[in-house]
Amino acid sequence: MATAPIIDPKGPIILAERNLMFSATAIMMIVILPAFLMTALFIWRYRGTNRKARYTPDLAYFWPVEVVVWGVPAAIILWLGIHLWHNTYELDPYNAINPSVKPLRVDVIAQDWKWLFIYPEQDIAVVNELVFPAGRPLSLKITSDTVMNSFMIQALGGQIFAMAGMQTRLHLLADEPGKFWGRNVQYSGAGFSDQQFRAIATTNEDFDAWVEKVRGAEEKLDTATYEKLLKPSQKVPVTYYSDYELNLFDTIIAKYAHNDADLTPSSETAEPAQ
Amino acid sequence: MEILGRFTIDSLPFYSVIAASGAGVTVLGGLLVVGVITWFGAWRYVWTEWLTSLDHKKIGIMYIMVALVMLLRGFVDAAMMRSQQAIAFNSDGYLPPSHFDQIFSSHGTIMIFFMAMPFMAGLINLIMPQQIGSRDVAFPFMNSISLWITTAGAGLVLISLVIGRFSTAGWTGYPPYSGVEFTPGVGVDYWIWAVLISGIGSTMSGINFVATIVKCRAPGMYMFRLPLFTWTVFVTAALMIFAFPALTVACTMLMLDRTLDMHFFTNGMGGNMMNYINIFWLWGHPEVYILVLPAFGVFSEVVAIFSQKRLFAYLSLVFATMAIAFLSFTVWLHHFFTMGSSAKVNSFFGTMTSIIAVPTGVKVFDWLMTMFRGRIIFKPPMLYMLGFLVLFVIGGLSGVLLALPPVDYVVHNTTFLVAHFHNVIIPGVVFGYLAGYMMWFPKAFGFKLNEKWGAWSFWCWTIGFILAFMPLYVLGFLGMPRRMEHYEIAAWQPHLIVAAVGAFIIFLGIVCMAIQLIVSLRDREELVDMTGDPWNGRSLEWATSSPAAPYNFAVIPDVKGLDAFWQMKAEGIAYKQPDHYEDITLPRNSSLGLMIGVLGGVFGFAMIWWIWWLAILSMGVIAVLIIIRACDDHTNFVMPASEVKAIEDAWFAKIAKAPRNEMEDDPGFAGFPAPEGTA
Numbered sequence: 002m003a004t005a006p007i008i009d010p011k012g013p014i015i016l017a018e019r020n021l022m023f024s025a026t027a028i029m030m031i032v033i034l035p036a037f038l039m040t041a042l043f044i045w046r047y048r049g050t051n052r053k054a055r056y057t058p059d060l061a062y063f064w065p066v067e068v069v070v071w072g073v074p075a076a077i078i079l080w081l082g083i084h085l086w087h088n089t090y091e092l093d094p095y096n097a098i099n100p101s102v103k104p105l106r107v108d109v110i111a112q113d114w115k116w117l118f119i120y121p122e123q124d125i126a127v128v129n130e131l132v133f134p135a136g137r138p139l140s141l142k143i144t145s146d147t148v149m150n151s152f153m154i155q156a157l158g159g160q161i162f163a164m165a166g167m168q169t170r171l172h173l174l175a176d177e178p179g180k181f182w183g184r185n186v187q188y189s190g191a192g193f194s195d196q197q198f199r200a201i202a203t204t205n206e207d208f209d210a211w212v213e214k215v216r217g218a219e220e221k222l223d224t225a226t227y228e229k230l231l232k233p234s235q236k237v238p239v240t241y242y243s244d245y246e247l248n249l250f251d252t253i254i255a256k257y258a259h260n261d262a263d264l265t266p267s268s269e270t271a272e273p274a275q
Numbered sequence: 276m277e278i279l280g281r282f283t284i285d286s287l288p289f290y291s292v293i294a295a296s297g298a299g300v301t302v303l304g305g306l307l308v309v310g311v312i313t314w315f316g317a318w319r320y321v322w323t324e325w326l327t328s329l330d331h332k333k334i335g336i337m338y339i340m341v342a343l344v345m346l347l348r349g350f351v352d353a354a355m356m357r358s359q360q361a362i363a364f365n366s367d368g369y370l371p372p373s374h375f376d377q378i379f380s381s382h383g384t385i386m387i388f389f390m391a392m393p394f395m396a397g398l399i400n401l402i403m404p405q406q407i408g409s410r411d412v413a414f415p416f417m418n419s420i421s422l423w424i425t426t427a428g429a430g431l432v433l434i435s436l437v438i439g440r441f442s443t444a445g446w447t448g449y450p451p452y453s454g455v456e457f458t459p460g461v462g463v464d465y466w467i468w469a470v471l472i473s474g475i476g477s478t479m480s481g482i483n484f485v486a487t488i489v490k491c492r493a494p495g496m497y498m499f500r501l502p503l504f505t506w507t508v509f510v511t512a513a514l515m516i517f518a519f520p521a522l523t524v525a526c527t528m529l530m531l532d533r534t535l536d537m538h539f540f541t542n543g544m545g546g547n548m549m550n551y552i553n554i555f556w557l558w559g560h561p562e563v564y565i566l567v568l569p570a571f572g573v574f575s576e577v578v579a580i581f582s583q584k585r586l587f588a589y590l591s592l593v594f595a596t597m598a599i600a601f602l603s604f605t606v607w608l609h610h611f612f613t614m615g616s617s618a619k620v621n622s623f624f625g626t627m628t629s630i631i632a633v634p635t636g637v638k639v640f641d642w643l644m645t646m647f648r649g650r651i652i653f654k655p656p657m658l659y660m661l662g663f664l665v666l667f668v669i670g671g672l673s674g675v676l677l678a679l680p681p682v683d684y685v686v687h688n689t690t691f692l693v694a695h696f697h698n699v700i701i702p703g704v705v706f707g708y709l710a711g712y713m714m715w716f717p718k719a720f721g722f723k724l725n726e727k728w729g730a731w732s733f734w735c736w737t738i739g740f741i742l743a744f745m746p747l748y749v750l751g752f753l754g755m756p757r758r759m760e761h762y763e764i765a766a767w768q769p770h771l772i773v774a775a776v777g778a779f780i781i782f783l784g785i786v787c788m789a790i791q792l793i794v795s796l797r798d799r800e801e802l803v804d805m806t807g808d809p810w811n812g813r814s815l816e817w818a819t820s821s822p823a824a825p826y827n828f829a830v831i832p833d834v835k836g837l838d839a840f841w842q843m844k845a846e847g848i849a850y851k852q853p854d855h856y857e858d859i860t861l862p863r864n865s866s867l868g869l870m871i872g873v874l875g876g877v878f879g880f881a882m883i884w885w886i887w888w889l890a891i892l893s894m895g896v897i898a899v900l901i902i903i904r905a906c907d908d909h910t911n912f913v914m915p916a917s918e919v920k921a922i923e924d925a926w927f928a929k930i931a932k933a934p935r936n937e938m939e940d941d942p943g944f945a946g947f948p949a950p951e952g953t954a
Contacts, residue, residue, distance in 0.1 A: 005752045006685065018681045025679055029672055032636055036668050039643045044661060047582070049650040049943015056945060057648040061585040066644055070591075074636040082626045085679050089622040092681040095615075148452040149548055151613060151688055155754040159684020162614045164549070165451065165542040169615035182764075186688040186756040188445055189452060191372040194760045257543035 006155050011181060011202075012174045014092065014158035021088050028077055094161050094171045097140065104140035104172070105133050108250040111143070111150035111163040111185060113233035114192030119250055125215040126222045126249075128230070128240040132211050135178045135202035141171040146231055146253050151187035154200045160186055166257030168250075175202035192235040199239070215241040222246060280885035281461070286439045291374060298437040326869050329415035329862040330825055331400045334422050336719055338397030339712065341426050345389040348433070350785060352382035354778055357743070361775035363761035364768040375760040376443035377462065381432060383446025384466060388473050389429040391566050391700070394708045396421070396480050399508050399569060402715055403484065405816035405823060406505045408493025408832045408839075413486035415862040416904065421476040421483065423872020428473030430876050431883070435465040439883070442466035445758065447555060448529065450540035450548045455533045461883050464533060468879035471526045474519050481515025484508055493815070495834035499593070502814035502838075503586060506593050507572030510600045511565050517604070518561035525554040534882070549614065556607035564603040567699065568596060570707020571638060574660050577710050578642045580810050581657035582649030583945040588641040589837060595634035595641075602631045612680040613687050621680040628678035632671060639668065650945040652938075654810070655729030659710035662737045663702045670698030673748065691751020694744045701740050709736070709788075717804040721821045723937075725798065728791030735784030743777025746770035805933035806850075807926075811947065813841040818849065820926040826859045826914065829923045845948035852927050856916040863912045867904050871897055 010016040046054050097104065108119040109131075119126045131154075133139045143152050145163040153160030157173040163185075175181070184197035203211065218241035220226065227246065246252070288294040312321055325333055355378050359368040370378070404412055412418050435441040442462040444453035448470075453463045488501070488509045501509070528539040529551060538544035540551040579586040586592070608616065608624035642664065651657065673695040676682050686692060709732075717723045750770050755762070795802055804821040818840045819827050830853050836842050843849040874893045881890035904910075938944050 006754075007752050015685065018685050021679055022676055022682045022685075025676060025682070026672065029675060033668055033672060036639055036643065037665065039640075039647075040661065040664050043643060043646040043649075044651065047646055047649050047651050049583070049652045049941065049945065054650075055648050056584075056650055058584045058945065060648055061587055061589065063644075066640075067588060067591055070588075070637045070640040070644075071633070074633045078629050078633055081629055081675070081679075085625050085629065086622045089625060089680045090618040092684075093618040093621075094684065095617075148457055148542075149449060153688075153754075155685060155689075159681065160613050160687060161684070162611070164614075167615075182754065184754075184756065187449075188376075188756075188758040190443070190457065191376070193758065194372065194762065 006157075009156075011156040011179060012158060012176050013098070014173055015156065017088070017092055018159060021084065021092075024084070025081060028080060031077060032074055092159075094159065094169075096172060098138040098172050098174050102138055104138035106140050106142070107131065107133070109141050109143040109152060109163065110250065110253060111145040111147060111152065111189075112231055113147045113190060114185070114196040114235055115230075115237040116152075116183075116185070116196070116198045117230065118198075119245060120212070121250075123212045123216075124244055125212060125218075126242040126245040127215060128237055128242075129198040130239040131183060131198060131200045132208060133175070133200075133202060134205045134208040135175045137174075137205075139173045139175075141173070142250065143169045143171060144250065144254050146256075147233075148189050149187055150185040150189055150196075152183070153186050154181050154183035156181040157200070162187065166254055168254060178202050178204055178207070190233075192233065195236050216243050218243040222249065278886070278888075280881070280887070282438070282884050282886075286461070288437060288440075291371070293370065294374060294436070294440075301433050301436045322866075323864060327864040327866045329411075329419050329865060329868070331404050331412045331415065331418060332719065332823060332827075334418050335397045335400030335402075338393045338400060338422055338425070340397075341429055342390050342392075342394035342397060342708075345385050345393070345429055347785070349382055349385035349390050350782065352378045352385065354782065356382065357771075357775040357778040360759065360762075360771045361768070363759075364765060364771075365761075365763055367761055370760065372760045373440075373443065376758070377441045379758055380442045380445050380462075380466065381435075384442075384469065385429075385432060386700075387446060387562070387566075388470060389425070389432060391704055391708070392473070392477060393425055393429070394712075395511075395566060395569050395704075396425070396477075398573070398708060398711045398715065399480075399484060401719055402711075402816050403505050403508050404487060404491065405718070405819055405827050406502045406814050407488060407491060407496050408815050408828060408834060409487065409491035410826050410828065410831075410859070411491075411862060412483050413490055414483050416865055416868060416910065417479050418483055419865065419868025420871050421480045423476075423869050424875045425473045425476040427872045427876030427879065428469040428471075428476070431465055431469040431472070431879050434880065435462070435469075439465065447559070448526075449555075450529060450532070450551050451542045451546070453529060453533075454541050454546075455536075456541065464530070464883040467526050467530045467533070468883050471523060471530070472875050472879050474522050474526070477515055478519040478523070481512040481519065484512035485516065488512070493828075493831050493834050496839070497834075499590070500834055500837050500839065503575035503589065503592055504569070504572035504814075507568040507575075507596055510596050511568045514561045514565050514568075514600055514603065518558045518565065520558075521554050522558035522562075525551055525558070528554075530882075534885075552611055552614070553607070556610045557604075559610065560607040561600075561603045563696075563699070564599055566704045567707070568599065570704050570711075571596065573707045573711040573714070574642060574663060576814065577656045577660045577714060578645045580714070580812055581652045581654055581660070582646045583652065583811070583943075584645055584649035585813075585838065586641075587644035587647070592638060592641055595637045598634040599631060602627060602634075606631065609678055609683070612683045618680075625678050625680045625683075629675050632675050632678075635671060639664065639671075650943055652941055652943040653730075654713075655724070655726055655733055656710040656714040658730060658733040659706040659713070659736075662733060663706045663710075666702035666706075666737070666740065667699065670695060670702065673698060686751045688756055689751035690747040690755045690757055693757045694747035694751060697740075697744050697747075701736075701744070706736070714810065715816070717802075717809045717821045718807075718816060718819070719822055720799075721804055722795065722799040722802040723804055723809055725791050725795045725802070728787050728794055732784045732787035732791060735780050735787055739777045739780030739782075739784055741777065742780060743774050746774045746777075804937065805929050806936060807930075808840075809937050811936060811938040811944075813838040815839050818843065820929075824919075824922050824926070825861055826919065829853070829856055829859070829919050841948050850927075850930060852923065856919040856923065858916050859914045859919055860911050861914055863910055865904070865910070867900050871900055874900070 006015045110117040143163045145165045150163040151160045161169045161171045181200040183200040222242040222245035288298040359370045439461040531537040538546040540548045606628040609628045807821040808817040878893040
């Protein structure tokens with residue numbers, strides 16, 4: 002399931018992130034290639050035994066060189082800085098991808114050592130499998146009910162931390178149906194290596210069918226089941242819950258809050274619960 | 276209250292064969308050192324000439340010995356990780372997570388705190404006072420304390436192999452994982468106390484180096500005549516003074532969380548792990564420059580000496596160094612772009628980060644311009660310099676990519692990041708220190724290192740590095756997170772096997788260094804450095820004998836410009852014996868530094884194991900020792916002029932016998948400084 006997103010990006014976010022990387026690499030070649038060439042050339046030309054090469058032991062300053070070595074990198078960084086600024090705003094993981102399309106909302110909870118996905122509009126919950134329609138933006142709210150984690154489906158885009166008592170956000174979009182690989186990439190303890198999940202982009206019909214399937218599951222994620230699930234465990238198989246405790250996501254965040262004053266929502270940083 | 280705190284018999288490493296053998300090797304290694312010293316009946320020599328010495332050169336050498344021992348230990352960790360990952364496809368490999376996680380934590384901790392930092396402090400101690408024409412550092416006794424408490428920190432990491440376990444929280448110790456709720460036990464406490472204790476040593480070293488450069492320069496050695504190595508030391512030491520307190524604060528707060536049940540960084544109860552991460556990197560990013568700037572300084576010396584040419588754009592290099600130091604405090608947030616900060620915050624820190632590429636690029640081109648129209652001699656230090664130039668540029672490229680927040684989102688926490696920082700630390704920091712080690716070795720011991728084995732070590736390190744880390748860049752694009760104990764993705768394995776081969780070739784590089792040392796010891800008569808100036812050097816450390824006399828300079832030199840010693844040689848005033856000598860005041864040996872170091876280690880151990888009586892006792896004795904030292908009015912001794920004369924006479928007799936400078940034999944040699952040819 003692992004693909005190299007720089008060769009084969011599966012969505013617009015990763016494509017933009019990759020293109021930024023390519024253009025930055027290309028522009029930096031303006032200084033990197035001369036550095037390589039000069040190194041090779043000077044090693045050969047000015048080797049001590051080559052008595053034909055000019056030798057000027059006191060050449061210690063020449064102002065045009067200074068202008069070039071400060072000026073050219075500075076110009077490149079200026080170019081890069083503008084692109085950096087622009088792209089960081091464009092690709093802010095908190096940004097909705099296409100405001101005209103209603104995204105699929107999923108609330109994500111990191112646990113030791115698995116991922117719980119809650120679909121508030123479908124009233125279902127799933128462990129270690131994230132299914133969503135291709136072509137429709139995915140709007141994730143992410144928190145942790147354990148140590149700090151980092152959520153990533155690299156084929157679709159970058160990662161964001163999951164932290165207890167806080168929520169972060171991530172927006173992704175898959176161009177076409179496909180199976181991707183998602184996981185925690187922030188070391189979180191003994192079960193870290195296996196803390197992964199399947200991310201499956203489907204057609205709209207398949208998605209509806211899948212939701213129906215989960216709704217038919219016997220288990221419901223009530224408080225007792227949640228507490229049991231929360232206990233550290235590894236290689237947990239995909240589990241479907243046809244219903245879940247109301248406001249589960251907010252309850253989990255509020256568990257770690259201690260002061261009502263901190264519950265004011267903020268649009269800028271990792272937000273506390275609302 | 277238990278007399279041994281929370282120590283039980285289960286704390287011994289019999290839980291796994293591998294852990295028990297690691298403990299066995301550590302204990303045997305210690306016993307072997309003790310045995311060898313006893314066998315040669317050398318305890319008195321070791322005690323009076325080394326352990327209690329306040330001579331900056333000997334302290335420097337001991338720092339480097341600590342660094343080399345810890346390099347071996349850190350490398351063993353690396354080899355275990357690489358071999359585990361090479362085989363752990365759809366299998367558990369040979370290391371369980373509980374052990375693997377200790378290994379990556381100790382590898383990072385050791386390499387940063389107990390390999391790179393002591394190596395740097397060692398080179399600085401050995402060379403910087405000689406470069407500025409001083410007889411010692413400003414505070415020789417504090418220097419000794421710095422050495423021994425750094426060693427105590429290293430000792431705690433080694434002891435954790437034998438008694439208890441080490442941290443599994445990585446070298447950065449991020450809470451809440453490193454909190455007591457998720458990792459009880461002594462592991463994280465070992466990490467905290469090793470880092471805290473050695474961090475205080477580093478802060479004191481920073482103070483010492485700044486004071487030395489400000490107050491102890493020879494007459495005429497104005498700031499803008501300092502050799503570039505000393506300039507980088509000055510800037511680095513200032514960074515140490517400003518940055519290390521942040522680490523001390525972060526670790527102390529984490530310690531309070533763990534030991535006294537406080538809630539600075541816990542989940543809930545008002546704790547917030549984001550504060551730790553900010554404070555930690557407020558130290559952590561400048562730390563990167565603390566390590567690499569002195570290496571840049573070494574490269575600046577190496578490139579001028581072995582291109583047989585003046586350093587190009589000295590002022591530019593100095594200002595670039597200052598710019599990097601200033602900027603290093605404005606970029607810490609790039610270590611966690613993925614924490615959910617706003618685009619505003621991320622783009623500011625991203626931009627600041629990429630700006631650092633400008634002064635760094637300037638340095639690269641100024642070094643290249645130093646080679647331009649030079650006569651390059653490919654001695655091992657210069658080989659390391661050239662390897663650095665090529666490889667470091669790649670590390671810079673990946674660094675700028677990581678500075679772009681949208682790119683960082685994709686490859687943060689993956690092996691791309693691991694590849695990046697090894698790509699700057701190995702060619703940048705390690706190659707720099709190794710170049711310094713091979714260039715300045717004769718200054719420390721009076722004979723040169725074998726050049727053939729030095730060259731072999733360079734090729735092994737370089738090829739090994741490329742094989743070990745270039746695949747990690749690729750693996751980052753394939754989504755491989757760092758710190759994976761096993762994996763299920765077949766596409767990763769070939770890259771990990773190549774990386775393991777690379778690690779093995781680096782091992783050969785270390786073996787070459789060991790052989791180089793042994794061979795050179797054997798051939799020390801042939802390799803002897805008669806003049807004290809084996810490379811036709813430029814700065815004042817080459818004006819002293821090799822090894823330098825306890826006082827470095829019998830007569831403090833009068834500095835008239837940049838490249839002070841080169842100028843003295845050009846004007847024909849080098850190697851002129853004065854008519855008479857004066858008495859020289861030098862620091863007397865003191866065992867208190869060593870004792871404070873040992874007690875600092877005991878204190879740390881007691882705090883780790885909650886042996887409160889021992890903690891109070893050791894801290895009390897440290898306080899008493901410091902008071903005793905403060906009341907001591909006889910901390911110096913006077914070396915009479917006659918003794919100085921005897922030492923100097925012997926050296927001048929040796930120089931008179933040296934028929935020619937050892938560099939003259941090199942086919943690339945371009946000539947000695949000529950009177951008119953200097954600025």
